[in-house]
Amino acid sequence: MKVPVFFDAERLKYPNTGLYHFCLQLGQAISKRCHIRFFSPNDALSPRISIHFWNKWWLKPVPGPFIWHATHQDTEYFPISSQATIVLTIQDLNYLHDARKSEAKKQRFKDQLQAKINRADYLVFISEYTQRDVQANFVLGDTPQEVIPNGCNWSTISTDVSYPALAAGRPYLFTIGTIAEKKNFHVLPRLLVGNDRLLIIAGISQQAQYLEQIKQEAKDLGVLDRVIFAGAVSEEDKMALYVHCEAFVFPSLAEGFGLPVVEAMHLGKPVFLSQFTSLPEVGGPDAYYFTDFDGASMRDTLVNGLNDYREYDKKHSIQEWSKRFDWSVAAASYVDVYTRLAERK
Numbered sequence: 001m002k003v004p005v006f007f008d009a010e011r012l013k014y015p016n017t018g019l020y021h022f023c024l025q026l027g028q029a030i031s032k033r034c035h036i037r038f039f040s041p042n043d044a045l046s047p048r049i050s051i052h053f054w055n056k057w058w059l060k061p062v063p064g065p066f067i068w069h070a071t072h073q074d075t076e077y078f079p080i081s082s083q084a085t086i087v088l089t090i091q092d093l094n095y096l097h098d099a100r101k102s103e104a105k106k107q108r109f110k111d112q113l114q115a116k117i118n119r120a121d122y123l124v125f126i127s128e129y130t131q132r133d134v135q136a137n138f139v140l141g142d143t144p145q146e147v148i149p150n151g152c153n154w155s156t157i158s159t160d161v162s163y164p165a166l167a168a169g170r171p172y173l174f175t176i177g178t179i180a181e182k183k184n185f186h187v188l189p190r191l192l193v194g195n196d197r198l199l200i201i202a203g204i205s206q207q208a209q210y211l212e213q214i215k216q217e218a219k220d221l222g223v224l225d226r227v228i229f230a231g232a233v234s235e236e237d238k239m240a241l242y243v244h245c246e247a248f249v250f251p252s253l254a255e256g257f258g259l260p261v262v263e264a265m266h267l268g269k270p271v272f273l274s275q276f277t278s279l280p281e282v283g284g285p286d287a288y289y290f291t292d293f294d295g296a297s298m299r300d301t302l303v304n305g306l307n308d309y310r311e312y313d314k315k316h317s318i319q320e321w322s323k324r325f326d327w328s329v330a331a332a333s334y335v336d337v338y339t340r341l342a343e344r345k
Contacts, residue, residue, distance in 0.1 A: 001034055002342045003085075005067045008077055009040040010051060016204055016232040017178065018259055019072055019091070021153055022126075026071075029151070029331035034338065037061070039077065051077075060084075067338055070120075073113050085341050087334075088120035089148075092256025092277075093133050094182060114138055122337055124148050126257045129278035148334060149282075150257050151327030152266045154239070159267065161240040164200070166228050172198035174245035175260070176238065179205040179214070179229075182254040184274065186210070189218035190295035191249065191302055192226050199223075199249075200241060202230040221295075242267050247306060250279070251290060258282045265322035268315035270305060284321045286314050 009027055011019040027045040030036055038045040039061070049061055056076045065083040073090045095101065095109050117123065117138055123145040125131035131147050134140070163169060173191060177183045179201070188199055205211045211229070218224040233241065242248065248264035251274045261282050264271050272288045273279045280289065288305035290298050308314070 001338060003065045003067055004062055005034065005036045005069065005338050005342075006049070006061055007036050007038050007045075007069045008071045008075055009038045009045050009048075010075065010077060011072065012044050013041040018257075021259060022091070022150060023071055025151060025153055025327045026330060026334070029327040030334055032328075033331055033335045067341055069334070069338075070116070073116065075116075078116065078119065085122075085344075086116075086120045087122045087124065087337055087341070088116055089124045089126065090130060090134055090256075091126055092130055092254070093137060094254045094256070096137065097254060098182070100181070110137070117143070122341060124334070124337070126150055127278040127281055129281055130256045133277075146333075146337075148330050149325055150259060150262070151330050152262045152322060152325050153235075153259065153327075154263060154266050159239065159243050161236065161243055163244050164237070164240045166200055166230055166241075167198055167244065170196070170198050171246045172200050172228075172244075173247055173249050174200050174202070174241050174264075175249050176202040176233075176241070177250070177252065177260060178203050179211050180207050181210045182252065184251040184253045184293070186214045186217045187251050187293040187298065188249055189214070189221050189223050189227055190293070190298050192218075192223040193221055193295060193299065196226075197246065198226045198228060200228045200230055200245070202233045202238065202241060204232050205229075238263075242269060245269060247272055247302065249302075250274070251293065252276070252279065255279055255282075261287070262322055262325045265318050266325075268319045270309040270314065270318070272302060272305060282325070286318045286321055 007027055009023040011023050014020050024044055027038055038048040040048040041051050059077055059079045060081045067085045068079045069087045071089050096106055123143055125147050128147050185201055192199055218227045242264055248269050248271045250261055253276050255277045258279050261271055271283055273283045275289045288301055290301050
């Protein structure tokens with residue numbers, strides 16, 4: 001590479017989030033292909049440059065030209081140097097579509113992101129859905145752009161794992177994600193009516209009020225004793241929860257990509273998804289989709305989907321579909337972007 005490349009991995013300070021895994025997995029894969037330095041709060045990726053509070057206002061890691069990869073649209077770290085070439089990855093516009101945000105806050109978000117887009121030399125989107133959403137809401141001009149999908153986090157962890165102690169040997173449905181309104185998890189207890197399954201929800205709680213809403217929904221349906229909140233889980237425990245679940249359920253209303261869907265499909269699990277945002281693009285033809293969130297309709301989708309999965313032995317085709325999401329492929333695409341931009345210098 002003719003110029004140094006810096007990768008903004010600041011979100012490594014937030015474990016158990018999608019952006020943490022995006023930075024970690026993509027950063028590791030890129031470092032195998034080219035020399036790169038990571039702007040990081042810890043040693044999860046190396047070599048790194050330390051983050052200082054003043055970097056929000058002054059950021060110039062080296063004299064002369066360099067490439068800076070801003071890994072998400074909300075980053076507060078943008079180089080001031082006119083010699084910086086900026087690659088901006090846009091993950092999603094969830095903030096813009098959040099009904100709880102005021103119009104003034106949404107406009108401030110739009111103004112800030114538009115300024116980053118204006119400064120960027122290359123735009124990357126993690127899904128075609130995100131690309132279309134950004135194109136519809138922002139002015140991109142003639143800035144080069146492309147879609148580079150995420151990969152799957154499973155590469156080194158063994159799938160030879162014991163049945164999760166949380167499930168106590170019982171059949172269960174599994175989901176994972178930050179417990180927040182956009183994940184739409186409160187509809188999932190409806191799947192437990194008329195059967196003896198458990199529902200295990202893993203992930204940190206971002207909205208205490210929404211956590212209570214999920215519990216109240218389960219209580220009203222008489223299934224609260226079969227809904228288990230696992231909280232943050234280790235990679236090994238997460239693998240066990242995926243491997244032994246009867247199905248993975250993900251009714252999210254706002255996803256720029258949906259990494260958990262790829263994780264489940266990589267293991268050949270049947271996945272039941274909402275029809276919204278990027279999920280049909282990621283889930284593909286062998287996923288099952290809730291046409292609405294009425295309880296009876298959701299249960300019909302689950303029963304019919306599981307029957308279809310078993311009758312036609314869908315495990316192999318689901319795993320084949322998931323192979324298109326590969327961090328090494330994503331890394332190769334990003335390195336190609338860096339190389340083309342470096343050649344302009």
